[in-house]
Amino acid sequence: xxxxxxxxxxxxxxxxxxxxxxxxxxxxxxxxxxxxxxxxxxxxxxxxxxxxxxxxxxxxxxxxxxxxxxxxxxxxxxxxxxxxxxxxxxxxxxxxxxxxxxxxxxxxxxxxxxxxxxxxxxxxxxxxxxxxxxxxxxxxxxxxxxxxxxxxxxxxxxxxxxxxxxxxxxxxxxxxxxxxx
Amino acid sequence: xxxxxxxxxxxxxxxxxxxxxxxxxxxxxxxxxxxxxxxxxxxxxxxxxxxxxxxxxxxxxxxxxxxxxxxxxxxxxxxxxxxxxxxxxxxxxxxxxxxxxxxxxxxxxxxxxxxxxxxxxxxxxxxxxxxxxxxxxxxxxxxxxxxxxxxxxxxxxxxxxxxxxxxxxxxxxxxxxxxxx
DNA sequence: TAAAATGTTCATTTTTTATTGAACGCATTG
DNA sequence: CAATGCGTTCAATAAAAAATGAACATTTTA
Numbered sequence: 001x002x003x004x005x006x007x008x009x010x011x012x013x014x015x016x017x018x019x020x021x022x023x024x025x026x027x028x029x030x031x032x033x034x035x036x037x038x039x040x041x042x043x044x045x046x047x048x049x050x051x052x053x054x055x056x057x058x059x060x061x062x063x064x065x066x067x068x069x070x071x072x073x074x075x076x077x078x079x080x081x082x083x084x085x086x087x088x089x090x091x092x093x094x095x096x097x098x099x100x101x102x103x104x105x106x107x108x109x110x111x112x113x114x115x116x117x118x119x120x121x122x123x124x125x126x127x128x129x130x131x132x133x134x135x136x137x138x139x140x141x142x143x144x145x146x147x148x149x150x151x152x153x154x155x156x157x158x159x160x161x162x163x164x165x166x167x168x169x170x171x172x173x174x175x176x177x178x179x180x181x
Numbered sequence: 182x183x184x185x186x187x188x189x190x191x192x193x194x195x196x197x198x199x200x201x202x203x204x205x206x207x208x209x210x211x212x213x214x215x216x217x218x219x220x221x222x223x224x225x226x227x228x229x230x231x232x233x234x235x236x237x238x239x240x241x242x243x244x245x246x247x248x249x250x251x252x253x254x255x256x257x258x259x260x261x262x263x264x265x266x267x268x269x270x271x272x273x274x275x276x277x278x279x280x281x282x283x284x285x286x287x288x289x290x291x292x293x294x295x296x297x298x299x300x301x302x303x304x305x306x307x308x309x310x311x312x313x314x315x316x317x318x319x320x321x322x323x324x325x326x327x328x329x330x331x332x333x334x335x336x337x338x339x340x341x342x343x344x345x346x347x348x349x350x351x352x353x354x355x356x357x358x359x360x361x362x
Numbered sequence: 363t364a365a366a367a368t369g370t371t372c373a374t375t376t377t378t379t380a381t382t383g384a385a386c387g388c389a390t391t392g
Numbered sequence: 393c394a395a396t397g398c399g400t401t402c403a404a405t406a407a408a409a410a411a412t413g414a415a416c417a418t419t420t421t422a
Contacts (some may be wrong), residue, residue, distance in 0.1 A: 033339075141213055
């Protein structure tokens, strides 16, 4: 297992990758910014391609269409399409109509608040909702009595703790977005 | 690409896995709680084994040693050792001395505030620190002038935006821990 | 002090996840 | 209405991450 100190271990900046990007016509600034996003994305569990696309759009002075993304980042049409789809789904990018061009163009949403809110709403909240059902089920599985009564007591306490966490998450998550206003 | 709708797609509960756990002598409640943690862990990018260990300890009335963890969860000694190491590193578990037993025993830290703080401190803050250096580098890469001056202007704005995000993260992250008090 | 117990490490294997690219649908255009 | 452009989908492949297990170091016990 190459996980060195933790499952979320740091990664060194890969010079090989940097070069391969450079050869495809990206500026040094673009390479650096994209790499920054790729690193951050890893932390949050996003695929590299998604981070690359967002990084490219973040810096681009004009909205870009899919085929420019594929050629500049040297990724496949499939990856780009999927990445854009995801970024749209969390409202991290917006489609922009460009007159006289049939292709869809996209710009990055650069407001932290919007980015975080979009992610919370689309990725986190759904999970929290399903949590409600699962907690009910947990409660139903609590043993009414055990050989040592302190054990069933302890188990009940733990389920209560989970319910407590769930409530906190429900309360705090929407608040986080506002904190970044 | 089996990523269906998003890179953080939901996963169905795998009945096969549930059975394999059940056969190893875990109660239905334990299976359910562990599965809950495994699901949540995926969201945060933790390995399954880490979530399983934490879940088991979370419910356990008494601290458990490594070999009981391996036998109850049916995971290898290596996985358990690494998982415990990580959980210790983020202060999600604590070693407990058990008289008359040479083995290290561990209990789960069940305070949300502590869990979140530990994770922020050990996993997030280090990244934020390296960010400072990288941002300085970005600034140095900004072109002094471009063919169209509005472009260099735009790029400067973007780097400022990143600095802005960085500052917000530095301010808000420590605050999140306190929000959960 | 030899044997057993405990826990870590890390090369190898397995599993999971992401990327690719060809096939397809649909709209536009010549 | 054939040909071309644009974008999506998905089976196959590649890449990345995690789990395994054997070797090892250390401590304890007999």
